[in-house]
Amino acid sequence: MTIADIAEKLNFKIINEGEMKTREAKKVFCCDLLSLAMSKLPADAAWVTVMGNTNTLAVASLADAACIITAENVCPDENTVNKAKEQNITVLKSEFPVFETALMIDKLINA
């Protein structure tokens, strides 16, 4: 399922589009510690986290995450949003906690 479809169906707010219309999220992954995420994040995963800073972007890009979804209404700062635009990384925002957000995505992509 494309990230755009996931965003629409689950009502996530779009912080930065990136390649959401064409790129698919094949898995969902949760972690807030960058060095753990770096080694464990599966490629093409939707990464749900409460960390929305430029380092999250760096790890997402290096680990080939499909997109970043900040949970708990965490809003990345302006600098991070600009950087996401520059690097074409999809960033979405969910009002729900990490677990609920990930569960919703998992149910949707495995339906």
Next chain:
Amino acid sequence: MNEAIKLEYTISDDDFTRAGEASGDLKDKLKKMGVDPAVIRKVVIAMYEGEINMVIHANGGKITVTITTDEIIMELADKGPGIPDVKLAMQEGFSTAPDNIRSLGFGAGMGLPNMKKYSDEMTVETQQGVGTTVTMKVKL
């Protein structure tokens, strides 16, 4: 490829917004060279953790990457405070990262263990008050 390729990166101190750029650049170059994605993954994890450590713990430094026909060598040299007890620092979960750094998502104490795990060979030379040089090799 007959000749070794050498890449050099200067890592500036405390610039968290740029941290990871050297690793990103190396990743792009290896991709263009057609290196096996599994090897790229190992190199990128090891390099990123090393790069971040230089920014967080050592006020930046210099990374030299050498790509030969059979291996990728990453040498990360800094003039930071050095690591007093390398064995302890290598343990999973050990971290001296301060709170402001932890609040960014660092400080799991997994960086050095990741570097060890994802490289095929790693050496740490360090002297307190002088600096640290980490050398990692990944086989192609």
